[in-house]
Amino acid sequence: MLRALEIRDILIIDRLDLAFQPGLNVLTGETGAGKSILLDALGFVLGWRGRAELVRSGAGQGEVIAVFDLPPGHPAREVLEEAGLDAEEDELVLRRVNTKEGRKTAWVNDRRASGEVLRRLSDTLVELHGQHDDRGLLNPKGHRTILDDYAETQEERAAVRTAWSARSAAARALAEAEAAVEAARAEEDFLRFAVKELDDLSPEPGEEEALDIQRRRMQAAARIREDIARAHAALTDGAEQAVGDASRWLEGAADGAEGALDTALAALDRTMVELGEAVSGVEACLDGLSFDAGELEAAEERLFAIRAMARKHQVESDELPRLRAELSARLEALDAGEAGLGGLRATVREADAAFDAAAATLSAARAAAAGRLDKAVSAELAPLKMERAVFRTAIEPAEPGPEGRDAVYFTVATNPGAPAGAINKIASGGELSRFLLALKVCLAERDRGVTMIFDEIDRGVGGATADAVGRRLAQLAEGGQVLVVTHSPQVAALGAHHWRVEKSVADEVTTSTVVSLDHAAREGEIARMLAGDTVTEEARAAARALLAG
Numbered sequence: 001m002l003r004a005l006e007i008r009d010i011l012i013i014d015r016l017d018l019a020f021q022p023g024l025n026v027l028t029g030e031t032g033a034g035k036s037i038l039l040d041a042l043g044f045v046l047g048w049r050g051r052a053e054l055v056r057s058g059a060g061q062g063e064v065i066a067v068f069d070l071p072p073g074h075p076a077r078e079v080l081e082e083a084g085l086d087a088e089e090d091e092l093v094l095r096r097v098n099t100k101e102g103r104k105t106a107w108v109n110d111r112r113a114s115g116e117v118l119r120r121l122s123d124t125l126v127e128l129h130g131q132h133d134d135r136g137l138l139n140p141k142g143h144r145t146i147l148d149d150y151a152e153t154q155e156e157r158a159a160v161r162t163a164w165s166a167r168s169a170a171a172r173a174l175a176e177a178e179a180a181v182e183a184a185r186a187e188e189d190f191l192r193f194a195v196k197e198l199d200d201l202s203p204e205p206g207e208e209e210a211l212d213i214q215r216r217r218m219q220a221a222a223r224i225r226e227d228i229a230r231a232h233a234a235l236t237d238g239a240e241q242a243v244g245d246a247s248r249w250l251e252g253a254a255d256g257a258e259g260a261l262d263t264a265l266a267a268l269d270r271t272m273v274e275l276g277e278a279v280s281g282v283e284a285c286l287d288g289l290s291f292d293a294g295e296l297e298a299a300e301e302r303l304f305a306i307r308a309m310a311r312k313h314q315v316e317s318d319e320l321p322r323l324r325a326e327l328s329a330r331l332e333a334l335d336a337g338e339a340g341l342g343g344l345r346a347t348v349r350e351a352d353a354a355f356d357a358a359a360a361t362l363s364a365a366r367a368a369a370a371g372r373l374d375k376a377v378s379a380e381l382a383p384l385k386m387e388r389a390v391f392r393t394a395i396e397p398a399e400p401g402p403e404g405r406d407a408v409y410f411t412v413a414t415n416p417g418a419p420a421g422a423i424n425k426i427a428s429g430g431e432l433s434r435f436l437l438a439l440k441v442c443l444a445e446r447d448r449g450v451t452m453i454f455d456e457i458d459r460g461v462g463g464a465t466a467d468a469v470g471r472r473l474a475q476l477a478e479g480g481q482v483l484v485v486t487h488s489p490q491v492a493a494l495g496a497h498h499w500r501v502e503k504s505v506a507d508e509v510t511t512s513t514v515v516s517l518d519h520a521a522r523e524g525e526i527a528r529m530l531a532g533d534t535v536t537e538e539a540r541a542a543a544r545a546l547l548a549g
Contacts, residue, residue, distance in 0.1 A: 001020075001022060001068065001069045001449075001451060001480070001481045002020050002042075002066060002067075002068055002125075002126070002451045002481060002483070003019065003020060003067045003068060003069055003091070004017070004018065004019050004020070004065070004066070004067040005017075005018045005020065005038075005041070005042060005064070005065070005066050005067075006018075006063075006064065006065040006066075007038075007041045007063075007064050008062060008063040008064070009055060009056040009059035009061065009062040009063065010037065010040070010041045010044070010054050010055070010056060010062040010063075010064060010098075011034075011037045011040065011041075011051075011054060011056060011062075011512075012034060012037065012056065012503070012510050012511055012512045013034065013037060013041070013056065013511065013512050013513070014056065014511050014513075016512075016513060016514055018038075018499070018514055020481065020483065020497070021481075021496065021497045022477075022480070022481050022496075023474075023477045023478075023481065023482070023495075023496035023497065024473055024474045024476075024477035024482050024484065024494060024495045024496045024497070025481070025482065025483045025484070025495060025496070025497045025498075025499070026483075026484050026486055026491065026492045026494075026495030026497070026498050026499070027483065027484070027485050027486070027499045027500075027501055027514070028485075028486060028487070028492050028498070028499075028500055028501070028525055028529060029500050029501030029502060029503075030503075031487075032503065033501040033502055033503045033512060034501050034503055034512030035485045035501045036455075036485075037512060038485075038501070038514070039128070039453065039455060039485070040054065041054075041064045042064070042066065042126070042453075043128075044064050044096060044098065045064040045065065045066045045094050045095070045096045045106075045118070046066070046094065046118055046119070046121070046122035046125070046126060047096075047106070047115040047116070047117075047118025047119040047121075047122060048119065048122065053102070054098050055098055055099070055100045059100065060099065060100055061097050061098060061099045061100060062097070062098045063095065063096070063097045063098075064095070064096055065093065065094065065095045066093075066094045067091055067092070067093050067094075068091065068092040068094070068125055068451075069090070069091060069092075070089065070090055070091055070092045071090070071449070074124065074449055075124040075449070076092060076121050076124040076125060079117070079120045079121050079124060080092075080108070080109075080121075083108075083113065083117045083120075085108050085109060085111050085113065085117070086109045086111065089109060092108070092109065092121070092125075093107075093108070093109050093110070094106070094107075094108055094118065094121070095107040095108075095110075096118070106118055108121070124449075124450070125450065125451060126450065126451045126452075126453060127450050127451070127452045127453065128453045128455065129436050129437075129440065129452065129453065129454050129455070129457060140409045140410075140422065143393075143408045143409045143410050144366075144403065144406065144407070144408035146443060147366055147369060147370060147373065147393060147408050148366070149443070150369055150372075150373050150442070150443055151365050151366060151368070151369030151372075153362060153365045153366065153369070156358070156361055156362040156365050157362060157403065157404070159358040159361070159362075160355070160358045160359055160362050160402065160403065160404050161402045161403075162358075163351070163354045163355040163357075163358040163359075164355055164400070164401065164402040165402070166351050166354065166355075167348070167351040167352060167354070167355045169351075170344070170347045170348045170350075170351040171348055171351075173344055173347070174341070174344040174345060174347070174348050177340060177341055177344050178341060180333070181341060184330060184331075184333060188331075191327055191330055191331045192331065194313075194327050195324070195327050195328050195331055197309070198309070198320065198323065198324035198327065199324070201305060201306065201309055201320075203306050203309070203317070203320040203321055203324070204321065205318050205321055206318060207306065207317075208303065208306050208307065208310075208317035208318065211299055211302060211303040211306070212303060214299050215296065215299050215300055215303055218295065218296040218299065219296070228282060228285055228286055229286060231282060232279065232282045232283065232286060235275060235278055235279050235282065236279055239275055240272070240275055240279075243268060243271050243272055243275060244272070246268060247265065247268040247269070247272070250264060250265055250268065251265060306320065355400065359400065359404045359405050362404045362406070363395070363404060363405070363406050366395055366404075366406055366408065367395060370393035370395055370408075373393055373442060374391055374392055374393055376442040377391040377435075377438045377439055377442055378390070378391060380437075380438035380439075380441050380442060380472070381434065381435075381438050383468045383472075384434040384437065384438060384461075384465060384468050384469065384472075385434075385461075385464070385465040385468070386414075386431065386434055386435075386438075388415065388416055389412060389413065389414050389415075389431070389435070390412065390413040390420065391410065391411075391412050391435065391438070391439075392410070392411045392412070392413075392420060393408065393409075393410055393411075394408070394409050394410070394411050395407070395408055409422060409423075410422075410423045410439070411423060411426070412426050412431075412435055413426070414426060414431050423435060433454075433456075433457040433458060433459060433461070433469070434461065434465075434469065436457060437454075437457060437469060437472055437473070438472075440452065440476060441472050441475060441476060444475070444476050444480075449480070450480070451480075451481045451482075451483065452476060452480070452481070452482045452483070453482075453483045453484070453485075454473065454482065454483070454484040454485070454486075455485050456485055456486065456487065457469070457473075457484065457486075458470070458484075458486055458487070458488040458490075458491050459487070461488070462488065462490075463490070466488040466489075466490035466491055467490040467494075469488070469490075469491055470488065470490050470491035470492075470493070470494035471494060473491060473494065474494045474495075474496075477496070487529065488529075489526045489529040489530050489542075489543065489546060490546060492522075492525070492526055492529060493522075493526055493543070493546035493547050493549075494549075497516075498516075498517045498521075498522045498525070499514050499515065499516055499517065500514070500515050500517055500521070500525050501513075501514050502514070502515060519547070522543075522547065523540060523543045523544055523547060524540070524543075526543035526546055526547065527539040527540045527542070527543040530542050530543060
């Protein structure tokens, strides 16, 4: 409920403090007194898009503050929590300032907030209805939600959203798998050829380094083996023979030398031993340097093949085994992906079927509720002197989505035999007002907790029809709050609270103010609305009769 509205320096309003009440609040006043300015100011603090220049002439800035009751469970609390704003208080204070330069700043419970947050809050706080309403019942985008709320399809809508989410997830998974398979298929020939090449080569980690060492060793062996062989021949064919001959000759002369050759003989004995060890070492080396020429050729061929493969794939030689495993895995994924697509397609078909079933259930609930709503609105049109008008809720197929596959919009035909059309295009001003009012009465339960504002919704009607409009407005206000800007005395007389908007000029400055009327003042205001500038006693008597009900 809107509890208070404070306006400072907005258009022709200097300073205004209003305390609204539950029930039906009526605002009256002569044309041009400033009633629409109140709605402009309220729309400004709620973030609605309206006049570009609102600041009163001569003022530095304009300011509007709106205070709403915020009972537990109010939908505005969810908006506050999502915006990171305080949702614990039992009231909601919106404040917005507009400088003369056009800069706008907003606060929600003393915390800075954006215009978008204000607009989201306003959707939970206020509904404006009138001939130029583009936020409420005249907006076809909201007709499906209105019908769903009337039909109480919360469970059906939740089932559709769940099914749509599952359907979307299955479709995404299939699309991703198909894209992956398509990308893999584009390189399938390359993968199969590359994997076969690597399989045939079958490189091992560290193999390139080992082959290079082996190759260099065999190349070195070829160069030094000839010298080692000559040394072996010199040792075995020359040195051993010479030492052996010398030893025998000295041994034959040793007896006559009386010990002088003993040292020499001992040295020759040691030499023979060392020569034997040298020969053994050289022979061992020769054995180690022995290799088949084909072995060197084979080692070089494999080394060059590994290096060529590494260059081809632009990796290090030791990375070839990893590359082989990676390409093999991609090839396996391609083969597996082809097989897996069938399963994913089956999942999509199942999800489609589940969504179709849930959407069909929701569509059936909407169709049934549409019939009930049409009957309820038709029943309300008769007292509003539109018993021959026809209201229909049209449901047409639409693109599937999380809200089902129905497009919903309200149509009307104002005269028998006349073609039906969109509610915001067919009805005249007065007719439109009554269509809206009839629909709002039928949807009253949906609007508990929302302040409903009707801007001259009774325009173009009078007498008994105006009285019927007023009574339905009063009915809507039971247990809630309705604000109505009206020129109809019948409607004004049914208000629980009455304000008069007045305009005055002082020192060539025009200002607008709002006065709360007591019972006597209400009688005079309603008499003025009945009689015009000259209030007669007959008009006062008629006003008293209207107030008496």
